Amino acid sequence: MNYAIVFRLLGYVLMIEGALLLLPAAASLVYGEWMVLGVFLLTAAVSAGIGYALHTIKPRSKVFYMREGFAATSLCWVFISVMGAVPFVLTGCIPNPVDALFETVSGFTTTGASILPGVEDLPKGILFWRSFTHWIGGMGVLVFLLSLLPLTGGSHVNLMKAESPGPQVDKLVPKVQSTAKILYGIYFALTMLELVFLLIGRMPLFEALLTAFGTAGTGGFGFRNDSFGSFSPYIQWVVTIFMILFGVNFNAYFLLLMRKFRRAAASEEVRGYFVVIAVAVGIITANIYSMYNSFGEALRQAAFQVGSIITTTGFSSCDFDLWPTLSKEILVMLMFIGACAGSTGGGMKVSRLLILAKTLAKELKTALHPQVVAPARMDGKLLNHETIRTTNVFVAAYIFIFAGSFFLISLNGFDMVTNFTAVAATLNNIGPGLVKVGPMQNFGCFADPAKLVLIFDMLAGRLEIFPMLVLFMPDTWRKF
Template sequence: MNNRMIAYVIGRILLTEAALLLFPLLVAVLYGESAAPFLAPALLLVLCGLAMSAKKPRSTALYARDGLAVVALAWICVSLFGALPFVLSGDIPHYVDAFFETVSGFTTTGSSILTAVEPLSRGGLFWRSFTHWVGGMGVLVFVMAILPMSDGHGMHLLRAEVPGPSVGKLVSRMSDTAKILYGIYFVMTVVEIVLLLVGGMPLFDAMVHAFGTAGTGGFSCRNLSIGAYDNPYFDIVIGTFMLLFGINFNLYYFLLIRRFRDVFRSEELRAYALIVAAAVTAIALNISHLYEGFAVSLRHAFFQVSSVITTTGYATVDFNAWPTFSKTILVVLMFVGACAGSTGGGIKVARIVILTKTSLCDMRKMLHPNAVATVRFEGKPLGDRNIRSVHLFLTVYLLVFTGSCLLLSLEHMDLVTTFTAVASCMNNIGPGLELVGPMGNFSAFSSWSKLLLSFDMLAGRLEIFPILLLFAPSIWKHKLPAKRT
């Protein structure tokens, strides 16, 4: 382990977070609120960041395990410091609650311990949603975009942070890839803000909801979420952009360079569109008796399917009151998630497609043992290593999920609340069902349960392994160079 380089990179990340706190500080000043809750943590971050990164180490090499450690530690650190403004402002007085809310923000989960959000300060509301926007594409991707690192270790950081089965460069330099990703991300966010303003949404509200949509996070500045506006235009705009941010961002780059054939040939994109269309149709038909007209049912089904499959978590209605069939579909979509390389969470559509193809291939081999069968994805044959990595992810995912459910069951909540609380946090959804439904929250859980669910949120956002490997003693062993004889 190159501990000095790890500390150096985390120091730069802390300095970046200090700069990010200037945005909610400015919002607080504009609304006549105290700037101290943001200024004090920013100064503390600067001191810690400079202490860790004032001198660049001689050895700047970062290998795979170093990249995993950096990503996990960076997300924990930004969450620990990011919780301070909520405590200092009095918006969330208890630190564990503030930490849970901050982790939920950066991991773009959207789960909340707040019973009401409208009483919060404007600066606090802005920071709460701004963490979605920063965490959506990735904290380290953001840092690489504005403070480029050498490509030699940038790739390890990107692979450890960006969700999905595989990550590759869009262009030759890793820093340029980060800039392209955030450039596309920024433009799409601005377009959504403009469209919401055109519909009559106030600027502050438009920015908050655009941040939540872009990061597929779901924090709102209204207690009733998007349902507070009761405007079909907002439902359509936000629902559409949730789906767009759930698509692999590599495909947007292909559109920019006019590689249209690569976009339309994407198996994952086709599967994603098919799942959304089937789920919307099934739910709309199932809830049609609850609303006046099929068009209204279709709109609500479209919005909630878009919100759940992209793991955003916004709500226009209380889907906890929908029929069991519709709620079951939404729970299934929680696990499916969005596309690899998007800002969404979940297992990812790419893994679902690969697992389905692998299962069918194995069943064919049972019928025809001597047949030679190859699993292909996106037009390319998948090697045994790729297939093993998908199976490994699913196995560890299920082990962590089961363990979390067992531990959370000690709270003596009902089964649906316990199961969907873990599912919503680990898949970075936000709301679950029953007590943690769209009209509920996580305030009833004890402090240790909130820390457990915070762990689940971080594990889900970072694809499990970076967080789990922090507990492996071997990752911290520093190998000394062999002595010359």
């Protein structure tokens, strides 16, 4: 383990967080929240100071491998969450440190699960920080770091692989730093585009910023107690469309920018993603039509919730816990499917499910015709053994973590639906579940030990499980 390079990277990330904390401080200044302003400035100074101290560590080698990439990624996310929780505690908005950590991890991992029963009375600076953590965590703090720092050696792609969601990470251009800049450029441009459309709908600038942050990062923190239930149909449609757009693989946007329309349209994952959305919206619209007696409203509510759940954003336009069982079952299934790989969304990813389906078809064909060679292909390319193996291992690890978390939080004594959807909502980075953790409820009912389990689930889900698991392996910390 190259400890020095890991600590140095952690130092860079904490300095970046210190700088980013100045934005909610500015919001507090604008609204005259002097105590909150002082807390943000103090936290920014401490974060930057610790980061600078770690940054001074000089590694003998700046080249690192997957082990350092996994360790650095996991530790960076843990430390920025701990530091990001400080303003909640010091301002008294969330005095319990475990609750504050839960809220912050939920923000950075773009989960959107909250322990707060109400948010409308929170200071503006705190509301800004809650939603801004979604935007920071959406694309990833280390991807942002890679866009700024040219790191030595070709192995720094391991950082992007450890943090980026999906079964594999492709370089859009030969240099990883250039790839990171392109990804953040697309991310920023889409965020600004949504902001413009929200302002056209006469949403106040502050609320439009928070909405854009949450939608871009596919988070789910709201600034109203009813989430988006009280907003106009126009605003709900804008948010619906952009939630779905941020769930698309960003590689497709890059191909569109390069005018490679045929390659962008050839993506099986993107096509499958839109097919799942269309089918789910159609079934739910028909299922809930009798509740609204208006096709337009039923379609809007169905599209909003389907877009919110499959992209793991977690916003809500209504209490879908009151919907018929079929509709709720479809939403729960969408929790597991998730968005596309290479997007800001969570879940298992459409690409993994396609790989599993193609592998199953291949094995069935081989069982019927042992002499026939039946290769599995994705986007016209042969699926190699390594991709299939890592996908199978991911699913196995996912099932084990899900089952373990489900049994551990069951010690709280809540009903099965609450426990099952609480784990599904956190491990898939969605936010709301059903019953006690429904869209109009919160996670404050769980005891602190259960919240720590769910905090681990949120981090594991955002980092694709493996980076968090390697922290518990002795070999990770052994010097060779």
